[in-house]
Amino acid sequence: MRRTLFESFAHGPLTEPAPAPDETGLVELAKAVNRAARVKLGRSLSIRQVDAGSCNGCELEIHALNNAFYDLERLGLHFVASPRHADVLMVTGPVTKNMREALLRTYNATPDPKWVIAVGACAADGGVFAGSYAVAGGVKDVVPVDLTIPGCPPNPRQLLAGLQALLQNAA
Amino acid sequence: MTLLDSIIQRETAKQHRPWPRAIVGEDGWRQAIDLLVEGRCSLLGMWGDAPVVHMALLAEDFREIAVVTYVCADGSYPSVSARHPAAGRLERAIRDLYGLDAVGAPDNRSWLDLGFWGMRHPLGKRATADKPQPYQFLPVEGEGLHQIPVGPVHAGIIEPGHFRFTANGEHVVRLEQRLGYVHKGIESLMEGAPLERAAQLASHTSGDSTVAYAFAFAQAVEVATQATVPPRATYLRALMAELERLANHFGDIGAICNDAAFALMHAQTSILREGTLRAAEACFGHRLMMDEIVPGGVVRDIAETGVGQVQALLAKIRSTFPRLVELYDNTASLQDRTVTTGIVKPEYVRQFGAGGYVGRASGRGFDARRMPGCAPYGQLTFDVPVLDAGDVNARVWIRIREVEQSMALIDQILNHLPAGKIYTPVKPKAKACEGLGLAEAFRGDVLVWLRLDGKGRVERCHLRDPSWFQWPLLEVAIKDNIVADFPLCNKSFNCSYSGHDL
Numbered sequence: 001m002r003r004t005l006f007e008s009f010a011h012g013p014l015t016e017p018a019p020a021p022d023e024t025g026l027v028e029l030a031k032a033v034n035r036a037a038r039v040k041l042g043r044s045l046s047i048r049q050v051d052a053g054s055c056n057g058c059e060l061e062i063h064a065l066n067n068a069f070y071d072l073e074r075l076g077l078h079f080v081a082s083p084r085h086a087d088v089l090m091v092t093g094p095v096t097k098n099m100r101e102a103l104l105r106t107y108n109a110t111p112d113p114k115w116v117i118a119v120g121a122c123a124a125d126g127g128v129f130a131g132s133y134a135v136a137g138g139v140k141d142v143v144p145v146d147l148t149i150p151g152c153p154p155n156p157r158q159l160l161a162g163l164q165a166l167l168q169n170a171a
Numbered sequence: 172m173t174l175l176d177s178i179i180q181r182e183t184a185k186q187h188r189p190w191p192r193a194i195v196g197e198d199g200w201r202q203a204i205d206l207l208v209e210g211r212c213s214l215l216g217m218w219g220d221a222p223v224v225h226m227a228l229l230a231e232d233f234r235e236i237a238v239v240t241y242v243c244a245d246g247s248y249p250s251v252s253a254r255h256p257a258a259g260r261l262e263r264a265i266r267d268l269y270g271l272d273a274v275g276a277p278d279n280r281s282w283l284d285l286g287f288w289g290m291r292h293p294l295g296k297r298a299t300a301d302k303p304q305p306y307q308f309l310p311v312e313g314e315g316l317h318q319i320p321v322g323p324v325h326a327g328i329i330e331p332g333h334f335r336f337t338a339n340g341e342h343v344v345r346l347e348q349r350l351g352y353v354h355k356g357i358e359s360l361m362e363g364a365p366l367e368r369a370a371q372l373a374s375h376t377s378g379d380s381t382v383a384y385a386f387a388f389a390q391a392v393e394v395a396t397q398a399t400v401p402p403r404a405t406y407l408r409a410l411m412a413e414l415e416r417l418a419n420h421f422g423d424i425g426a427i428c429n430d431a432a433f434a435l436m437h438a439q440t441s442i443l444r445e446g447t448l449r450a451a452e453a454c455f456g457h458r459l460m461m462d463e464i465v466p467g468g469v470v471r472d473i474a475e476t477g478v479g480q481v482q483a484l485l486a487k488i489r490s491t492f493p494r495l496v497e498l499y500d501n502t503a504s505l506q507d508r509t510v511t512t513g514i515v516k517p518e519y520v521r522q523f524g525a526g527g528y529v530g531r532a533s534g535r536g537f538d539a540r541r542m543p544g545c546a547p548y549g550q551l552t553f554d555v556p557v558l559d560a561g562d563v564n565a566r567v568w569i570r571i572r573e574v575e576q577s578m579a580l581i582d583q584i585l586n587h588l589p590a591g592k593i594y595t596p597v598k599p600k601a602k603a604c605e606g607l608g609l610a611e612a613f614r615g616d617v618l619v620w621l622r623l624d625g626k627g628r629v630e631r632c633h634l635r636d637p638s639w640f641q642w643p644l645l646e647v648a649i650k651d652n653i654v655a656d657f658p659l660c661n662k663s664f665n666c667s668y669s670g671h672d673l
Contacts, residue, residue, distance in 0.1 A: 001498050001502070004495070004498065051330050051331050053353045054353070054378070055376065055377055055378040055381075055669045056377060056378040056667065057375070057378025057381065057459055057461065058378070059328050059378070060459065063422075066441070067442065068441065069442075093353070094355065097289070098285045098351055098672075099353065100287065102324050102331065102352070106324050129357070129360065131360070132355055132359060133288055134293070152461065153459070
């Protein structure tokens with residue numbers, strides 16, 4: 001273990017510079033966020049991830065945000081275990097009819113002010129699963145959405161750019 | 172002697188490949204159940220198909236597969252789960268989707284239908300939905316017991332499902348799972364889909380196994396239409412499959428240790444996982460390699476710089492991974508959590524026909540790459556590691572050994588990558604045809620069974636995730652362990668929700 005730790009000290013951080021905020025996201029967000037909320041929250045946001053029916057691809061890439069290359073927490077963003085501790089819900093997947101109720105309850109359990117990010121092509125409009133008897137639609141068909149991050153799945157850099165856009169406006 | 176020799180058959184399906192499919196009556200169906208009960212074969216899958224139920228059987232020695240079909244004259248069939256519990260959830264799913272009843276089944280509760288679809292039996296004769304009834308969890312009686320409901324929204328960045336723990340103090344006396352939350356109706360979207368769209372749906376069934384699903388789907392189509400695949404494409408498919416296995420195993424090994432609060436391992440294996448995904452992107456333009464495998468071959472050739480990237484990745488893994496393995500093995504506090512935790516007995520694994528690391532950590536050495544096998548694995552050398560302990564530690568060690576095997580496979584693939592085409596268009600058959608494909612995903616064997624119509628469209632496609640036969644064993648593995656060890660047990664299984672719920 002010692003060797004692994006020493007080497008980590010010696011070679012410096014693997015973390016890469018964060019990408020610039022996603023411009024399309026900024027325009028979308030400017031409408032959604034008010035100044036009062038910014039003052040209250042400071043430069044830090046807590047995120048609760050909700051899988052509302054995804055194939056698990058988006059979850060894998062959201063997970064990657066915590067690895068040494070992307071190190072999400074340096075930006076003041078961190079994932080929390082309960083919606084009651086969250087400012088932001090990151091929702092993935094087409095919303096299945098079986099998850100609709102759980103998503104609504106999670107949304108209602110999140111204190112105001114709050115933002116919802118729809119992550120990935122399925123969260124945007126149901127993606128490849130749109131039209132199924134078991135799918136309620138995209139996230140916006142169930143709860144209000146403030147920002148959409150495209151991609152199938154969005155890669156960690158796209159996710160970071162989207163979150164940066166949120167941070168610039170919200171925090 | 173073949174599997175079907177001991178089963179009375181009415182007729183044989185003519186366009187079913189590569190294994191035979193027999194249509195049986197009640198006597199033949201019961202003989203097939205006898206084979207399962209006697210352990211002469213394991214259940215490889217069971218699915219509805221309008222008025223019939225199919226059951227795929229895998230011979231005890233893994234050398235042979237057969238499908239038996241029962242025609243449900245009055246909308247019902249003799250229950251398999253009444254004598255062979257591995258079929259239980261499959262029968263419940265068949266009832267939810269098709270409305271076909273398993274007569275004599277011990278459990279008639281719904282499984283995928285949670286009462287929100289606005290209809291019943293979406294793949295069979297659609298009926299209007301009844302008012303949703305509250306789900307009846309199994310009754311638990313006894314002094315000092317309490318229940319812990321968890322989910323469907325979990326505390327981590329994971330898929331949704333519900334776990335109902337009954338505990339006595341710290342000890343779990345029963346876990347009952349409730350799944351179906353991410354049911355997307357994939358098999359219904361498959362009906363009538365052209366091959367391109369169907370391949371895309373298969374690819375998006377379970378994101379962590381997107382390569383394996385696309386691989387199994389392509390195999391099923393190719394075998395049904397008797398298409399030939401260029402050798403270079405088969406090697407590229409195997410390269411993708413092994414990269415996918417590496418990425419997932421690195422993620423799992425780290426996550427299991429992280430659930431024992433050993434974050435260092437998680438940080439280190441996450442670096443290896445990220446390196447693997449980046450190499451995949453350099454080769455094929457997508458980190459998870461989604462939608463790369465299609466019937467007839469692969470969508471794009473490996474990028475020129477890709478080979479170098481993969482070789483650099485292997486060098487990096489070879490220089491760091493052995494040290495991490497040593498760290499895992501020499502950290503007493505970690506071993507204390509994984510050794511003898513969450514044991515699955517070999518007889519359960521055999522009875523349920525559990526594949527992947529769950530099966531191999533408990534003595535069942537089935538690996539679809541070896542037997543029945545598919546191109547190009549017959550030309551490559553690799554071992555299938557098997558252990559007997561059946562605990563969390565054994566499931567970690569199977570992954571460690573498989574990382575080593577996958578690296579050796581990638582070496583061979585890169586050294587012997589044939590030149591030539593990467594795609595040959597699949598010519599649809601003039602008549603309906605059926606095919607069965609089996610691919611080894613990182614968590615076990617993925618089965619795809621399909622029937623194409625005369626125009627090359629999908630009439631029926633069933634996708635069976637390995638988790639169907641692993642989830643029930645997690646309920647057994649956690650019994651008598653402490654609640655705090657559930658994350659470790661669960662992660663060591665890492666079953667799919669999306670692949671299971673479909």
